[in-house]
Amino acid sequence: MTQKAIFYHAGCPVCIEAEQAVANALDPHRYDTEIVHLGKQPARIREAEATGVKSVPALVLDGMPFHINFGASLDALK
């Protein structure tokens, strides 16, 4: 059974580097990874915040937020 992974980003260079390296490195047999661009899907900022995401890029695994380097704060995307 696969678990849900959500990678939140905003298209910034730091985000794209993290997406290509970290999000793509997850085991596809265990994780179903969704990529969410919060700049294009601002309606999902609230959901990201509720999970504890403070900045992008961030990877949420099993409901736990992991901020990867720093691209932009969520506040800057509103």
Added chain:
Amino acid sequence: MTQKAIFYHAGCPVCIEAEQAVANALDPHRYDTEIVHLGKQPARIREAEATGVKSVPALVLDGMPFHINFGASLDALK
């Protein structure tokens, strides 16, 4: 062929959470993941710094450093 992944940590709660979630989520068919505890292996701090690691926990994929949340700065481990 597997690529090298190095997860640097220092045993802190933030580090352990990141290790259990992110480091363990990597695809084992593509990544050979080494876990390095810099508190127990201080001789490797220099190597981590040379890769661009500033704090732990950090994951180095293909030579690129990704800081995951924040546990401690490398300076605090010296």
